[in-house]
Amino acid sequence: MSATALRTFKRPVLAALCAATVLGLTACGPFGSAQAEETGPFAGLSGPQIANKAIKATKTADSLTLDANMKMPEGQMKAFLALDTKGQCAGTITMGPTGTMELIKTGKDAYMRFDEAFLREQNEGGSPEETEAALKMLKGRWLKTDVTDPEAKEGLEMCELNTMLNEFETGVNFAKRGEETTVNGKKALTLTEKDGDTTYKIYVATEGEPYLLKVEQKGGEEPGTVSFTDYNKPVAAKKPAAKDILDLDKLGAQ
Numbered sequence: 001m002s003a004t005a006l007r008t009f010k011r012p013v014l015a016a017l018c019a020a021t022v023l024g025l026t027a028c029g030p031f032g033s034a035q036a037e038e039t040g041p042f043a044g045l046s047g048p049q050i051a052n053k054a055i056k057a058t059k060t061a062d063s064l065t066l067d068a069n070m071k072m073p074e075g076q077m078k079a080f081l082a083l084d085t086k087g088q089c090a091g092t093i094t095m096g097p098t099g100t101m102e103l104i105k106t107g108k109d110a111y112m113r114f115d116e117a118f119l120r121e122q123n124e125g126g127s128p129e130e131t132e133a134a135l136k137m138l139k140g141r142w143l144k145t146d147v148t149d150p151e152a153k154e155g156l157e158m159c160e161l162n163t164m165l166n167e168f169e170t171g172v173n174f175a176k177r178g179e180e181t182t183v184n185g186k187k188a189l190t191l192t193e194k195d196g197d198t199t200y201k202i203y204v205a206t207e208g209e210p211y212l213l214k215v216e217q218k219g220g221e222e223p224g225t226v227s228f229t230d231y232n233k234p235v236a237a238k239k240p241a242a243k244d245i246l247d248l249d250k251l252g253a254q
Helices: 004-025 047-058 116-122 128-138 150-159 161-166
Strands: 063-072 075-084 089-095 100-106 109-114 142-146 176-183 186-195 198-205 212-218 224-229 245-247
Touching (some): 047 176, 047 186, 047 212, 075 161, 089 150, 100 116, 176 198, 186 212
Parallel strands (some): 142 245
Antiparallel strands (some): 075 089, 089 100, 176 186, 198 212
16 A cells, blocks of 8 residues: 555546536636626625635635535545645545545644445455455554655545635626525535536625635536535644554664
């Protein structure tokens, strides 16, 4: 087992989040495709103007928690991550019905812990003895790696809030104003957008900062939802207990 395990998760998570947020908000189309309303939340603003306002507000966040549930070519992907602009991160990522990775990134170190299903999958093709040896050594233990390691650095992009927010681009889109609703207890305005057989619903907070609260995709290759909560709250990324850590560098794992 090595830091390459991080790369197993990088593409599904980062690419899926970009697809759900960026493509849903910046599909090409004229600003005039959605009419402004003079009453209610964001009075006088059209759907595209509200979408762009939400993106700009979200890009100013110092931290947030994302909760993603998306259908990927590799299988169902779920991610629950708290992350901030300082690079701290904590949460879980699951691919398929089993195979979960816990992840903590704090300072110059990252820690990963894998459930038994993930460990067995990683050792698929090995002998039963090798699999059991891996389980005995790794089950319940956190693997420590330096975040400057090239392999780890690539995979840990999923924990970089700045990287994700930089993908949110304002621009021209087809967003249309929809109904008022609530998302995770927050009042929101729904924006809708269609791109072929794919429909996006974008939920924007109507009280306080107009942050993105949820993006929902139906149809297309990667349907699912991504919710955003806990804006600007501290990320609880704490180093695991020393007795539960295995140092990859000390083990000589590459």
